Amino acid sequence: MNISVNSEIGRLKRVIVHTPGHEVSLVNPELKDQLLFDDIIFEEDARREHLDMIRIFKAAMPGDGEVLEINDLFLECFQQEDARAFFVEELVKRLSEENLHTIEEELLQLQPGELLQFVIEGATPAIGGFTMLPTPNLLFTRDLAAVVGDSLLLSRPAKKARLREAILMETLARYHPHFAGVRDNIIKIGEQESIEGGDVLVVSDRVVLIGMSERTSFSGLMKATEKLLENGIEHVLAVDIPKQRSSMHLDTIFTFCDDDECIVFPPAITERRDNVVALSYADGNIINQSMPSLKEALEHFLQRELTFISCGGAERTNQFREQWTDGANVFALAPGIIVGYERNTNTFRELNRHGYRLMNQHEFIEEFEEKEFDPGSQKIAIKFIGHELCRGRGGARCMTLPITRAN
Numbered sequence: 001m002n003i004s005v006n007s008e009i010g011r012l013k014r015v016i017v018h019t020p021g022h023e024v025s026l027v028n029p030e031l032k033d034q035l036l037f038d039d040i041i042f043e044e045d046a047r048r049e050h051l052d053m054i055r056i057f058k059a060a061m062p063g064d065g066e067v068l069e070i071n072d073l074f075l076e077c078f079q080q081e082d083a084r085a086f087f088v089e090e091l092v093k094r095l096s097e098e099n100l101h102t103i104e105e106e107l108l109q110l111q112p113g114e115l116l117q118f119v120i121e122g123a124t125p126a127i128g129g130f131t132m133l134p135t136p137n138l139l140f141t142r143d144l145a146a147v148v149g150d151s152l153l154l155s156r157p158a159k160k161a162r163l164r165e166a167i168l169m170e171t172l173a174r175y176h177p178h179f180a181g182v183r184d185n186i187i188k189i190g191e192q193e194s195i196e197g198g199d200v201l202v203v204s205d206r207v208v209l210i211g212m213s214e215r216t217s218f219s220g221l222m223k224a225t226e227k228l229l230e231n232g233i234e235h236v237l238a239v240d241i242p243k244q245r246s247s248m249h250l251d252t253i254f255t256f257c258d259d260d261e262c263i264v265f266p267p268a269i270t271e272r273r274d275n276v277v278a279l280s281y282a283d284g285n286i287i288n289q290s291m292p293s294l295k296e297a298l299e300h301f302l303q304r305e306l307t308f309i310s311c312g313g314a315e316r317t318n319q320f321r322e323q324w325t326d327g328a329n330v331f332a333l334a335p336g337i338i339v340g341y342e343r344n345t346n347t348f349r350e351l352n353r354h355g356y357r358l359m360n361q362h363e364f365i366e367e368f369e370e371k372e373f374d375p376g377s378q379k380i381a382i383k384f385i386g387h388e389l390c391r392g393r394g395g396a397r398c399m400t401l402p403i404t405r406a407n
């Protein structure tokens with residue numbers, strides 16, 4: 001399988017998602033902060049919203065496009081005994097405080113479905129009496145890894161609540177046949193460092209953006225940069241962003257809509273200066289060049305002008321409200337074809353002012369579910385309902401891990 005991503009916007013061909021399951025119903029008000037949710041969410045509605053989002057993807061993707069459910073990939077992968085053995089060993093080692101060594105033999109005996117249930121929900125009837133917390137954030141597959149060119153950068157999460165997801169992803173990368181082609185290009189950073197996929201934006205086959213955030217440490221960023229530069233990327237732009245919950249990853253304040261258009265949260269992007277450093281190789285050493293702003297840095301390295309569209313429009317209150325509900329976190333299905341939460345009405349109005357035709361999920365699905373969608377050069381912003389999903393603090397980009405895009 002050809003795994004390759006050279007931009008944020010190239011036509012989507014393959015994407016990994018996770019439709020929320022019972023694990024989200026195991027989040028209670030006492031646990032929600034620890035589990036990185038801002039509220040408890042209603043499973044059935046969240047699932048329905050997510051399935052609608054997938055229908056949009058399928059309607060917009062080419063005929064041979066694939067939306068891969070991560071659970072299916074695990075079940076396929078866990079058929080292999082060595083994949084299960086690797087996974088259990090990593091769990092026992094990296095979650096040492098859970099005392100999983102006491103049930104290691106039982107874990108190795110579980111059927112693939114039971115093992116998956118144990119890991120995602122924190123318990124399975126097959127091992128009665130042993131429980132851990134669930135992993136409700138698996139919904140945000142974006143943060144598990146990043147495909148950059150034909151390399152696979154594995155996340156090393158900053159938050160313990162997301163550690164199990166990273167171990168699952170590493171197992172897929174090492175054992176699932178889909179990843180055979182990138183297996184020699186796996187990038188893994190050191191144990192003391194952190195990086196999460198939401199901070200990594202593939203601007204082009206030469207330029208990558210990495211946020212230095214609540215979740216991505218300076219050393220994690222530097223290690224990933226070193227390896228990306230070795231694997232053919234020419235410039236990594238390190239973007240310093242506020243280290244806070246509301247903007248835990250760069251993609252919560254900045255995403256691409258088209259070759260030359262991005263949605264930005266002004267207070268943390270356009271109103272910041274001197275927060276970008278360009279890292280490149282020269283004579284075998286990494287050199288850094290301080291850039292006045294993200295816009296100037298991107299325009300300099302891409303050699304084209306960019307338009308920054310304001311999340312929430314011109315009003316301060318709306319900018320903050322809509323950033324909080326992921327207005328700046330759109331996902332591109334093709335150049336100029338984006339999806340985002342419908343509730344961010346001011347952001348959509350702003351997109352419309354910039355020439356985007358607005359469609360809601362039903363209009364888009366109705367029009368293109370049966371007939372092939374040809375993105376051409378049109379610009380469409382597709383709105384979908386995500387009132388439950390949004391309580392997990394992530395939008396369309398967070399819920400997707402593209403592994404193949406057209407160039």
Ligand SMILES: NC(=[NH2+])NCCC[C@H](N)C(=O)O
Nearest residue numbers: 036140198249392393394398
């Ligand atoms: N790429 C993203 N912005 N992901 C959002 C992740 C949200 C998740 N609840 C967390 O805090 O980890």
